[in-house]
Amino acid sequence: MITDRGQQTVMYRNGSVYSPANPFATAVLVHNDRxxxxxxxxxxxSLIDPTMVTVDLDxxxxxxxxxxxxxxxxxxxxxxxxxARAGYTAGVVFTDRGVSLRSIYTNDSHDLPHAVRVASPGEEFVGTEDHGLLLAASLxxxxxxxxxxxxxxLGTAIGLVGDTSIVxxxxxxxxxxxxxxxxxxxxQESIGLPTRATFTAQTRGLKRLFRAGGPFGGQIVPDAPVDFVGWRAEALMVQTADSRIAAWSTDPRxxxxxxxxxxDTSYPEARLARVGSRELSWS
Structure with missing residues (x-):
């Protein structure tokens, strides 16, 4: 079901919110598209009032x-x-004219700055902290x-995007x-990446390269553009690739x-998406 929230103030609550503003957050308040x-x-x-719409994240x-x-x-x-149903709220388009990013349900489109390097595994390239690297790779x-x-x-600003069309x-x-x-x-030999590193490269990292959403693009923090997906997951944790130090930490400090x-056997499933004023939900 697609709902146009328009000018509504909406409180999404009773869930978990991945936010650097509050690692224990369970709710987010949205007004218009922010x-x-x-x-x-x-x-x-303490914030809720009769004028707001409440969405139970369950x-x-x-x-x-x-x-x-x-x-x-x-x-x-x-x-x-x-x-949206797959958990993506934007898509990267490669053409002969250049590379651009388009957000779903909005008219927002951003061209990749010329200074950002685009590369695929196997190519010779040098990423820089100032310019960044867009890595198009096969899963x-x-x-x-x-x-x-x-x-x-090396401190490179990096974004990761798959090399085949998902549509x-x-x-x-x-x-x-x-x-x-x-x-x-x-x-048993090669240590991989923490979940957070790969996730960031697919979300905020790409938004930063395209300069989309301003300084808060790709995050759920006050003043950020509304752009998030709700996932059904069996458990939450800080998962790392090095089993020697335990696979996750639950230390609140x-x-x-x-x-x-x-x-390897199951993935979280998307159940809700919100971009701008458009909200899509399904069972």
């Missing part, structure tokens, strides 16, 4: 929307719904994992498959926002 507040249930109780975790790759010309309401070719690791160590494919890939692959759960637990 995040107005992020916090916990006690705070939500335990969903809200995270910034993923960015996938779409084919040129795939710009329709049907395409937007396919993207099956694990070379991208080590490239992301190395570029992050029209027999099965639109679940975006969490990338973070699961990067963990290298079955590897770390104040690190939690993400869904990932495994």
């Amino acid at each position: 995040v107005a507040w992020v916090g916990e249930e006690a705070g939500a109780d 335990g969903l975790i809200l995270v910034p929307g993923f960015v996938g790759r779409v084919a040129e010309g795939d710009e329709s309401a049907d395409t937007d719904e396919v993207l 099956e070719d694990e070379a991208w994992i080590d490239i992301v690791k190395e570029q992050l160590k 029209g494919a027999p099965e639109t890939p679940n975006p969490w498959a990338w973070a699961t692959k990067a963990l290298r759960l079955d590897s 770390a104040r690190t926002p939690l993400l869904p637990e990932l495994s």
